[in-house]
Amino acid sequence: MASDxxxxxxxxxxxxxxKARRERVLGVIRESYRRHGFDEIETPVMEDSxxxxxxxxxDNEKLAFGVLKRGLTVEDLRAAREPLDLVDLGxxxxxxxxxxxxxxxxxxxxxxVFRAIQIAPVWxxxxxxxxxxxxxxQCDIDIIGEPGPLAEVELIAATADALDALxxxxxxxxxxxxRILAALVxxxxxxxxxxxxxxxxxxxxxxVGVDGVVAELSAKGLGDAERVGGTLRAIxxxxxxxxxxxxxxxxxxxxxxxxxxxxxxxxxPGIRLVFSPxxxxxxxxxxxxxxxxxxxxxxxxxxxxxxxxxxxxxxLGTDVPAVGFSLGFERILELVEAAAGERAxxxxxxxxxGAAPARLVAxxxxxxxxxxxxRLVRRARRVAAQLDQLAAEGFTRFAFVPDGASTAAELExxxxxxxx
Amino acid sequence: MASDxxxxxxxxxxxxxxKARRERVLGVIRESYRRHGFDEIETPVMEDSxxxxxxxxxDNEKLAFGVLKRGLTVEDLRAAREPLDLVDLGxxxxxxxxxxxxxxxxxxxxxxVFRAIQIAPVWxxxxxxxxxxxxxxQCDIDIIGEPGPLAEVELIAATADALDALxxxxxxxxxxxxRILAALVxxxxxxxxxxxxxxxxxxxxxxVGVDGVVAELSAKGLGDAERVGGTLRAIxxxxxxxxxxxxxxxxxxxxxxxxxxxxxxxxxPGIRLVFSPxxxxxxxxxxxxxxxxxxxxxxxxxxxxxxxxxxxxxxLGTDVPAVGFSLGFERILELVEAAAGERAxxxxxxxxxGAAPARLVAxxxxxxxxxxxxRLVRRARRVAAQLDQLAAEGFTRFAFVPDGASTAAELExxxxxxxx
Numbered sequence: 132m133a134s135d136x137x138x139x140x141x142x143x144x145x146x147x148x149x150k151a152r153r154e155r156v157l158g159v160i161r162e163s164y165r166r167h168g169f170d171e172i173e174t175p176v177m178e179d180s181x182x183x184x185x186x187x188x189x190d191n192e193k194l195a196f197g198v199l200k201r202g203l204t205v206e207d208l209r210a211a212r213e214p215l216d217l218v219d220l221g222x223x224x225x226x227x228x229x230x231x232x233x234x235x236x237x238x239x240x241x242x243x244v245f246r247a248i249q250i251a252p253v254w255x256x257x258x259x260x261x262x263x264x265x266x267x268x269q270c271d272i273d274i275i276g277e278p279g280p281l282a283e284v285e286l287i288a289a290t291a292d293a294l295d296a297l298x299x300x301x302x303x304x305x306x307x308x309x310r311i312l313a314a315l316v317x318x319x320x321x322x323x324x325x326x327x328x329x330x331x332x333x334x335x336x337x338x339v340g341v342d343g344v345v346a347e348l349s350a351k352g353l354g355d356a357e358r359v360g361g362t363l364r365a366i367x368x369x370x371x372x373x374x375x376x377x378x379x380x381x382x383x384x385x386x387x388x389x390x391x392x393x394x395x396x397x398x399x400p401g402i403r404l405v406f407s408p409x410x411x412x413x414x415x416x417x418x419x420x421x422x423x424x425x426x427x428x429x430x431x432x433x434x435x436x437x438x439x440x441x442x443x444x445x446x447l448g449t450d451v452p453a454v455g456f457s458l459g460f461e462r463i464l465e466l467v468e469a470a471a472g473e474r475a476x477x478x479x480x481x482x483x484x485g486a487a488p489a490r491l492v493a494x495x496x497x498x499x500x501x502x503x504x505x506r507l508v509r510r511a512r513r514v515a516a517q518l519d520q521l522a523a524e525g526f527t528r529f530a531f532v533p534d535g536a537s538t539a540a541e542l543e544x545x546x547x548x549x550x551x
Numbered sequence: 552m553a554s555d556x557x558x559x560x561x562x563x564x565x566x567x568x569x570k571a572r573r574e575r576v577l578g579v580i581r582e583s584y585r586r587h588g589f590d591e592i593e594t595p596v597m598e599d600s601x602x603x604x605x606x607x608x609x610d611n612e613k614l615a616f617g618v619l620k621r622g623l624t625v626e627d628l629r630a631a632r633e634p635l636d637l638v639d640l641g642x643x644x645x646x647x648x649x650x651x652x653x654x655x656x657x658x659x660x661x662x663x664v665f666r667a668i669q670i671a672p673v674w675x676x677x678x679x680x681x682x683x684x685x686x687x688x689q690c691d692i693d694i695i696g697e698p699g700p701l702a703e704v705e706l707i708a709a710t711a712d713a714l715d716a717l718x719x720x721x722x723x724x725x726x727x728x729x730r731i732l733a734a735l736v737x738x739x740x741x742x743x744x745x746x747x748x749x750x751x752x753x754x755x756x757x758x759v760g761v762d763g764v765v766a767e768l769s770a771k772g773l774g775d776a777e778r779v780g781g782t783l784r785a786i787x788x789x790x791x792x793x794x795x796x797x798x799x800x801x802x803x804x805x806x807x808x809x810x811x812x813x814x815x816x817x818x819x820p821g822i823r824l825v826f827s828p829x830x831x832x833x834x835x836x837x838x839x840x841x842x843x844x845x846x847x848x849x850x851x852x853x854x855x856x857x858x859x860x861x862x863x864x865x866x867l868g869t870d871v872p873a874v875g876f877s878l879g880f881e882r883i884l885e886l887v888e889a890a891a892g893e894r895a896x897x898x899x900x901x902x903x904x905g906a907a908p909a910r911l912v913a914x915x916x917x918x919x920x921x922x923x924x925x926r927l928v929r930r931a932r933r934v935a936a937q938l939d940q941l942a943a944e945g946f947t948r949f950a951f952v953p954d955g956a957s958t959a960a961e962l963e964x965x966x967x968x969x970x971x
Contacts, residue, residue: 168926175562398909489818506588
């Protein structure tokens with residue numbers, strides 16, 4: 132019977148050691164972002180369904196979990212023409228749509244340039260499959276109200292610092308701009324009407340390679356195969372991380388926008404930026420810079436973001452410039468060393484059956500008042516294994532509670548060696 | 552247009568100051584519980600619908616938000632006989648049902664006596680009304696696997712310490728036992744079959760008073776009105792917080808259970824326990840002790856809990872003793888002094904339009920590396936008001952960025968006075 136009882140498919144429980152590790156890593160990220168002048172906010176996990184389905188979430192929008200209206204009747208079922216008719220709320224699929232809604236709601240109470248931290252779960256009704264979770268945590272920072280590149284520079288600096296603080300050496304930030312992509316697509320002789328469709332294909336470059344992209348575009352009847360292949364191959368081989376193009380720019384490059392990216396790079400000495408003119412990022416709402424974190428050990432990105440100047444206007448009625456950077460927390464967690472928690476004073480009081488609760492709790496409370504973490508543990512038959520387990524859980528010392536002891540001074544403490 | 556854009560009804564956004572205050576208070580509670588040897592865990596926000604609707608959640612079960620199945624079609628709508636047919640998941644309405652499910656799933660990986668912390672949101676599809684939220688945070692501690700009163704004593708000690716750490720002086724813990732309630736109801740000449748119905752009425756005592764309870768029971772045809780009224784009035788006037796009954800016990804009192812409560816009280820010197828034989832607690836799953844936090848300034852409880860020895864067996868197939876204590880975080884938050892956040896070093900760099908992003912971010916990064924929190928702020932027309940606002944947000948010093956400054960050493964810092 133017990134084997135049936137599990138968390139819902141695609142969702143996870145976190146046991147004490149997992150939970151502590153997750154919170155430690157989130158704490159490092161949060162503190163890094165706070166230092167860079169960002170402020171944490173929180174929104175409800177649900178948004179009104181009409182807002183979630185406003186066409187801003189791209190493919191993720193289709194993965195929003197719908198929440199049934201309150202007090203539905205069988206008659207409502209009969210009258211419904213499609214499942215969404217029964218739904219008035221949905222679980223957020225990202226933190227960007229809720230942030231845009233939040234900003235539209237609270238603009239008057241927020242500083243003119245608002246730097247937001249959001250560290251929170253999101254939900255996607257993915258088909259269950261290995262390594263895809265239906266509930267996972269995102270860590271987003273966004274700057275709203277700053278039209279210039281200062282926002283990009285601050286976001287990237289804060290993100291790079293967070294990655295450093297996590298000990299993730301060797302990360303690079305790939306950067307591009309949607310306006311560079313638009314010029315690139317035009318240089319292939321593709322009409323603006325086919326721009327979105329072209330991006331969908333180019334976005335598969337990491338998976339299918341240059342030949343795959345050329346073949347798919349040809350199959351769609353888009354662009355000259357030779358020109359597309361030549362450009363993409365040249366891009367893959369750009370020297371100096373792509374930053375040597377200004378003096379002799381290739382035909383496909385929007386040089387004015389490239390110079391803006393160069394200025395961002397120059398404002399961030401010590402952080403490795405890679406110009407990636409073939410970087411797409413899936414979301415339709417990006418309007419300018421886009422970026423992504425690459426790590427040498429893994430083939431997928433550890434996070435990304437970009438400028439989405441038109442999105443808040445969809446809720447507010449007035450366009451407000453905005454740019455954000457999201458960390459893929461679950462992927463980052465896998466790469467971060469399983470740093471041991473700080474070994475604060477943690478005491479196990481091992482007692483025998485029959486010890487009076489009043490005496491045990493009196494001892495415990497005395498020790499808690501000294502600032503220690505204290506756990507009462509009934510003595511197991513295999514005490515050595517029990518003590519090893521306590522050490523593994525981070526306990527630093529223990530005492531057997533002797534008969535009749537009623538003050539902590541009567542206890543003899545012994546150290547627990549940290550696990551090898 | 553903007554005025555329409557709000558969080559979903561009954562749910563709240565938290566702006567930076569609110570969010571920081573909530574996290575500070577949660578941090579105090581979490582640290583208190585950790586010191587007392589409890590470990591934090593996390594479960595998904597959703598559980599399988601069948602588990603949520605297993606009859607363990609009492610009235611709250613009816614308030615579970617249902618989540619629509621993935622990929623529903625119009626045919627599914629037509630075939631459904633009731634709204635729940637379309638639902639395979641639901642948002643948790645409390646943290647106890649998920650904990651019981653979690654324990655059943657992971658029992659083999661957990662210590663034989665498991666002390667859990669859960670600090671997390673829950674959802675209830677309440678009819679929207681003032682002061683009732685549809686998403687709110689609960690803080691639960693539970694001890695699973697300990698049949699004796701040591702569990703109750705540890706839970707109450709940890710809770711009392713958390714309340715102390717929050718500065719909530721004057722709290723009392725009301726305590727009762729479901730077995731005492733059962734004897735009480737029997738003493739009124741009410742059949743066991745009418746026990747639940749009787750409790751529903753007695754549970755209204757705080758709202759309708761003794762006369763109201765007597766009237767409602769009479770209307771139900773339950774019990775002798777005079778006996779019920781006499782007992783309830785006697786209970787309301789018990790001397791010595793109810794702890795003087797052992798030598799000359801009234802007829803309605805289950806003396807053996809009362810002596811168990813006396814022992815719990817004696818194990819907790821310095822904590823005010825009040826024996827409240829008319830305390831019911833709404834949930835049907837309680838099997839033994841029940842308790843509730845009373846605070847002199849408010850008419851409602853700040854939290855409560857009790858023993859629910861039968862519940863885990865519903866998932867596991869084997870009964871495991873369990874007892875829990877839940878803090879009503881939202882109510883507690885209203886009572887906790889708006890303690891100022893720690894004033895850590897927080898620096899505002901005030902710059903003029905036209906300053907180069909590269910220079911600004913270089914200065915910022917130098918200061919961040921010293922451990923400060925740093926925010927770049929464009930100089931406003933009314934600088935004095937701007938500085939006041941920064942002080943109110945917790946910034947401790949500021950500097951105007953002079954033309955051409957590129958190292959922090961060139962900045963002249965001035966203190967920001969904390970807001971009065």
